[in-house]
Amino acid sequence: MRSEEPEVAIAARAAALRPFIGTTAEERRTALLRLLRQERRASRSGHGYDASRHAALRRLMAETQAAPDRLRGPGATAHNEKAARATGRPRQLR
Secondary structure, eight states: OOSSOHHHHHHHHHHHHGGGSOSSHHHHHHHHHHHHHHHHHHHHHTSSOOHHHHHHHHHHHHHHHHOHHHHHOTTOOOSSHHHHHHHTOOOOOO
């Protein structure tokens, strides 16, 4: 018998992880990729795997990928030409 509904547990876990994964989109992406890699490794071995943590990390990764402009900020530049075309903003040279 579950003490919580899965969605509630996943949302709580995502909220708890959010302050620790970085402030910029690139920091968040790097941290989430590392944590997801660890979680996948744990799922294969069966030691230390937490399904709600894995789901929360996937949810945070989806949020990061869905809103790169919001996380990147209004004055940020695209890192490459493809990203500049995708966002519709010209690439600013430094």
